[in-house]
Amino acid sequence: SQTIHQWPATLVQPVGSPLSLECTVEGTSNPNLYWYRQAAGRGLQLLFYSVGIGQISSEVPQNLSASRPQDRQFILSSKKLLLSDSGFYLCAWSVGGAKNIQYFGAGTRLSVL
């Protein structure tokens, strides 16, 4: 069966510090991968998605970037965090196709202070 791992679960970082969040998927090949952000009490905002190694589509211009160095690995990064980067970051995977059901990791709660 497929599983998705996301870490760390919580993170507290000072403003201006770098960020690296990692997500890996097991049990499937060539998944679509996604990064979402959710502000407290708000909806899900798609940040990046990838349909293959090295292929990244950005949805929202910001100081975040994403990379997919391996088929089942997706990394979210920032060189300098802003206060507004605080939130709940969720990685998701799907097999694509017309249904494209997305399965989410447990999430990382990021607090930028």
Added chain:
Amino acid sequence: QQPVQSPQAVILREGEDAVINCSSSKALYSVHWYRQKHGEAPVFLMILLKGGEQKGHDKISASFNEKKQQSSLYLTASQLSYSGTYFCGTFKNTGFQKLVFGTGTRLLVSP
């Protein structure tokens, strides 16, 4: 375009029913429904693909109207475990890669 959900929030007593609506100004290719419990990740509930389709999952069911511009989620005889935020989702592009989630509906079921 982000789908609009209504109501924004609803409070129920255990055993009561609720309906959550998801609407769009344009016809949708499909509608996904997810539930997110507090502090957890969203979990997929069901997907509707065809106009007029109805689908059930335990005491939670959903419908997709003929024009494919509205979907409703029905929660029957609600249980405490139904509490959470419900999101509908639809594809932003014809490539079926980008899922746009609705505004969300918070549901609280009390004893």
